[in-house]
Amino acid sequence: MPASKAIATENSAPIIWVQGINKTYASGFQALNNINLEIKRGEIFALLGPNGAGKTTLISIICGIVNSTSGIVIADGYDTVRDYRTVRATIGLVPQELHTDSFESVWATVKFSRGLFGKAPNAPYLEKVLRDLSLWDKRNVKIKELSGGMKRRVLIAKALAHEPTILFLDEPSAGVDVELRHDMWRMVRELRAKGTTIILTTHYIEEAEDMADRIGVINKGELIVVEDKNVLMRKLGKKRLTLTLRQSLASIPAALIGWNLTLADDGSTLIYTFDTQEEETGIAELLRTLSEHHIEFKDLRSTESSLEDIFVSLVHQPKGNAS
Numbered sequence: 001m002p003a004s005k006a007i008a009t010e011n012s013a014p015i016i017w018v019q020g021i022n023k024t025y026a027s028g029f030q031a032l033n034n035i036n037l038e039i040k041r042g043e044i045f046a047l048l049g050p051n052g053a054g055k056t057t058l059i060s061i062i063c064g065i066v067n068s069t070s071g072i073v074i075a076d077g078y079d080t081v082r083d084y085r086t087v088r089a090t091i092g093l094v095p096q097e098l099h100t101d102s103f104e105s106v107w108a109t110v111k112f113s114r115g116l117f118g119k120a121p122n123a124p125y126l127e128k129v130l131r132d133l134s135l136w137d138k139r140n141v142k143i144k145e146l147s148g149g150m151k152r153r154v155l156i157a158k159a160l161a162h163e164p165t166i167l168f169l170d171e172p173s174a175g176v177d178v179e180l181r182h183d184m185w186r187m188v189r190e191l192r193a194k195g196t197t198i199i200l201t202t203h204y205i206e207e208a209e210d211m212a213d214r215i216g217v218i219n220k221g222e223l224i225v226v227e228d229k230n231v232l233m234r235k236l237g238k239k240r241l242t243l244t245l246r247q248s249l250a251s252i253p254a255a256l257i258g259w260n261l262t263l264a265d266d267g268s269t270l271i272y273t274f275d276t277q278e279e280e281t282g283i284a285e286l287l288r289t290l291s292e293h294h295i296e297f298k299d300l301r302s303t304e305s306s307l308e309d310i311f312v313s314l315v316h317q318p319k320g321n322a323s
């Protein structure tokens with residue numbers, strides 16, 4: 001049966017549309033609960049979540065390699081179940097696990113991956129992919145003779161061989177060295193510049209902070225936040241003002257009760273936490289109050305919460321308080 005376009009694919013439409021996805025494994029374990037998500041064309045989307053949250057399950061369902069229990073996924077206009085082959089040809093997937101142990105050479109493997117999706121041969125393109133991944137010198141080496149890091153490079157080359165418009169990277173940084181990480185992120189940026197949509201899962205939150213346009217946080221099978229990265233950091237970020245006191249305090253003085261203050265380092269450090277969204281930080285008033293009560297400080301510095309702080313607070317708070 002020819003693939004049928006399910007929805008219009010003009011540029012403004014989401015490239016991936018996930019509607020009401022549930023997944024209960026044969027064991028009876030419910031890994032995903034009513035996931036709704038839209039991925040914009042050309043963005044870098046980072047899916048964050050603790051171990052076992054359901055990230056790989058969701059990616060596998062979007063790619064059509066695991067069946068959902070209910071719900072629908074449309075990728076680039078096609079239903080991932082009904083039009084599996086068409087969808088698969090538009091997707092490149094770099095899986096988490098290494099299953100690559102073949103007797104084939106790097107070149108033959110990558111060429112085969114391209115042919116698998118019905119793409120005409122394009123040796124210059126494949127050469128560029130191998131060169132970008134520092135694999136060109138290894139093109140005639142058998143996969144099974146490569147190191148773990150080199151095999152991972154081959155997995156990336158295989159995923160890119162058929163020039164996918166959507167690229168999934170499942171934990172791309174797990175166990176790879178700094179050099180590969182740099183090569184990989186350079187390639188990801190280049191691909192995005194050419195219009196490829198990139199979805200990645202990662203435990204390296206600084207990477208998501210650095211690379212992603214939008215962030216989704218999944219916890220215990222539920223998508224608890226989907227937000228533009230900068231908005232997320234502005235909305236949920238907190239700032240801290242840390243004052244190193246001249247004289248330690250035994251407890252927070254009565255005059256300062258009601259301020260969001262904590263004492264640290266045996267009473268020698270006073271920390272004031274405030275919301276980045278508030279119009280007034282309250283710092284001027286706090287400093288005035290300290291001065292009135294003769295509490296002197298010898299140093300003062302302010303810090304902003306990182307995406308990692310925000311992530312930890314999101315996955316550790318009760319349901320329904322995510323925004």
Ligand SMILES: Nc1ncnc2c1ncn2[C@@H]1O[C@H](COP(=O)(O)OP(=O)(O)OP(=O)(O)O)[C@@H](O)[C@H]1O
Pocket residue numbers: 025026027029031049050051052053054055056057058
């Ligand atoms: N084939 C399966 N049968 C039963 N349960 C499974 C199966 N695959 C995954 N699970 C369970 O579903 C949950 C989600 O797993 P998944 O691999 O999607 O999580 P993840 O967020 O990718 O985790 P990690 O960060 O550790 O890779 C886990 O509790 C896992 O044990």
